[in-house]
Amino acid sequence: MAAIPSRVLIAGGGIGGLCLAQGLRRAGIEVTVFERASSPEEFREGYRLHIDPEGSRALHDCLPPDRFDLLRAACGRPPLAFAFLTERLRTLMSVDVVRPGARPDPVAAHRSLNRYTLRQVLLDGIEEHVRFGKELVRYETDGRQVAAYFADGTEASGRVLVGAEGGRSRVRAQLLPHAERIDTGVVSIGGRLPLTSGVRALLPERLGRGPVMVLAPGGINMFLALHEQEEPDDGARLPERMLPPDRGDYLVWALTGWPQALGLAGTSGGERGAVPYRLALEATRGWDDRLQRLVAMTDPATVTTLTIRTAAAVKPWPTTNVTVIGDAIHSMPPSRGVGANIALRDASLLARNLAAAWPGRDLLPAIADYERRMRRYGFAAVRASMSTLRMSVTANPLAFALVKAMLRGSHAMLRLTGGFSR
Numbered sequence: 290m291a292a293i294p295s296r297v298l299i300a301g302g303g304i305g306g307l308c309l310a311q312g313l314r315r316a317g318i319e320v321t322v323f324e325r326a327s328s329p330e331e332f333r334e335g336y337r338l339h340i341d342p343e344g345s346r347a348l349h350d351c352l353p354p355d356r357f358d359l360l361r362a363a364c365g366r367p368p369l370a371f372a373f374l375t376e377r378l379r380t381l382m383s384v385d386v387v388r389p390g391a392r393p394d395p396v397a398a399h400r401s402l403n404r405y406t407l408r409q410v411l412l413d414g415i416e417e418h419v420r421f422g423k424e425l426v427r428y429e430t431d432g433r434q435v436a437a438y439f440a441d442g443t444e445a446s447g448r449v450l451v452g453a454e455g456g457r458s459r460v461r462a463q464l465l466p467h468a469e470r471i472d473t474g475v476v477s478i479g480g481r482l483p484l485t486s487g488v489r490a491l492l493p494e495r496l497g498r499g500p501v502m503v504l505a506p507g508g509i510n511m512f513l514a515l516h517e518q519e520e521p522d523d524g525a526r527l528p529e530r531m532l533p534p535d536r537g538d539y540l541v542w543a544l545t546g547w548p549q550a551l552g553l554a555g556t557s558g559g560e561r562g563a564v565p566y567r568l569a570l571e572a573t574r575g576w577d578d579r580l581q582r583l584v585a586m587t588d589p590a591t592v593t594t595l596t597i598r599t600a601a602a603v604k605p606w607p608t609t610n611v612t613v614i615g616d617a618i619h620s621m622p623p624s625r626g627v628g629a630n631i632a633l634r635d636a637s638l639l640a641r642n643l644a645a646a647w648p649g650r651d652l653l654p655a656i657a658d659y660e661r662r663m664r665r666y667g668f669a670a671v672r673a674s675m676s677t678l679r680m681s682v683t684a685n686p687l688a689f690a691l692v693k694a695m696l697r698g699s700h701a702m703l704r705l706t707g708g709f710s711r
Contacts, residue, residue, distance in 0.1 A: 295648060296320055298437050298447040300425040300460050304404075305615035305632030306453030307411035307419075312351030312640025314415055318647050321445060322415075323423035323437065325454070329412060336481060336541050337516035338404045339368065339500070342397035344630030347637035349396045353414070360410050363527055365401035365538075366517045367393070368499030373696050376505035376576040378493050381693055382700035386499065401516055409531040425452075425459050428611060435610055449643065449652060450611045453632075456598065458617035465613075469601040473622060473675070475682055476553045477595045478565045478572070479543035480587040484515065488540060488586060491579040500626075503580065504693065508684030509546035509572055511580065516541070542583065544572055545597070545624075546682050553594060566592040597622050599675055602668045608657040614639060619667035624678040631670050635663055 297313055299306045302324030313320040326332065340348070349357050372383035386399055412419065424440040428450055435450040452460025456470055482488055493513070495501050500514035517538045548554040552568040566589035573581045600620045615632030639659045646655035683689050 294319065294447060296447040297449045297451065297643065298323065298435065298445055299451045299453055300437065301453035301455060301458070301617070302326070302408075302412075302419055302421075303453060303455060303615070303632075304407060304411065304629055305636050306451070307408065307415070308348060308351050308633050309451060309453065309614060309636035309640055310415055310418060311353075311356070311411060312636060313643065314418065315351065315353055316640065316644035316647070318644060320415075320418055321447070322419040323425060323439065323445065324419060324421050325424040327422045329409065329421070332405055332408050336404055337365070337514055337539075338402050338407060338629055339514070339626045340400040340402055340407075340633075341627065341630045342394065342399060344633040345400055346397045347630075347633035350637045351633075351640055352411075356410060356413055359413065359527065359531070360402075360407070361395075363402060363406045363410055363531065365403070366515075367399045367401055368514075370495070370498040372495040372499070372501045374493065374495060374501050374503050375693070376503055376511075376573075376580070378503075378577045378579070380495065380700070381504065381696040383495060383498075401514075403516060406527065406531050413531070425454065427463060428460065430609060430611055432609060448610060449656070451639065452611070452613040452617045453615055455616045456600075456620040458613060460611065461613050461617045464609075464611050465603060465606060465618075468603045468618070470598045470620060471601055473597045473599055473678065474547065475545060475597045475622070475678060476548050476551060477543050477545040477597060477623075478551060478553070478569045478592065479541065479595065480566070480569065480584070480592040481539055481541045482583070482587045482591070484517065484538040484540060488583065491583050491586075492540070493577075493579065502681065503576075504681060504689075504696075505576065506686070506689060507546070508550045508682045509544060510681040511573070512541075512543045512545070513583075514541055515539070540583065542587075543623075544569055545678075546572070547684060550682075550684065560594045561590070562592065563589050565594045597678070600668075600671055602671070603664065605661070605664065608653050608660060610652065610656065612639070612656050612660060614663070618663070619671050621671040621674040622678045623674075624681060625670070625674045627670050627674065631667055634666070635659075638662060 296319035299322045302322045310320045310322050369387050370383050370385050373381040425437055426440050428437045436446045438444045452458045503511040551572050569584050614635035621628050642655040642659045646652050
């Protein structure tokens, strides 16, 4: 392995992997990304993604200034608040994520981004360093260099290998075979519909200021969020190739709950079309008519199911020149909307650590520091996401009443501090 190139190999061209590649290239480090998909066109999913200030700061750290400007031009209208509502659309609690009158931070801001467009921005300028159609199956390392082997029979070599292939990471499976992903027992049905005038007329008032979570009896909740493209202040326009194929403003919704409550008991997830569409209509029966009508107006072809899994905490492991980021190590439920932001934080931290040590003879202290810090904040986010998930899908009537009382009490008390919206 003596003649192996001095570069970083990244398995997985998702948001975390591409952000890491951008950060490493910005630092002058050679990098190659190996992505299982055959082309960028396979990333056609276009649902809204919330980037929080931590994730936005990580993107700013990794992207060259002109590409961060592209990202800002890609953003939709940012959320101002987050609200909890009952299934009858009565407010339980609403909290401002941006204080009224505050000037937004140009770097560390809340952002609404189309997932497809974000990946296109992250690909921009590093296309020659990304290899599509490359599914990693295993690796070998002598502690100094690492060789990656792919399903098509090819191989590649470098100094460091980073697994960024998501929850089914082959890198994690080999590096940490004891690291488990656990079925939470909770499932989700989600859909999307364009913001026509008819749809806008049905939107809950609170949704105009940001996403809402509807808490309903029986162990079901419903998340709703808008993506509305915002004209950038400087008039910058995205290149046509970065725009999603199904562009335009839209509403996304997702029902989450126990399989029995959603009629999905005994299914494995991944269903699409008329069956989950019908189950979503049934689950919202008796709710405020506007919510059921929004579900009814959704194209059944966009309606899918998802089995929600999470990562089990992993104790410290011996550091090598192989490591993992994002969902490959700390996948979590979407209940707090922070998974992508934690992956971006991983990418920024690892890029910064490697850049500070490169091209030193020993990179292990830099990787060990990344892993130590990542385990702390990453699994803290997993615990917080699981806590929110359990709270929002409780089927016990007494526990559900206590959750609603707690939210109402917090809303009434903390509004006095000016931190909560009216």
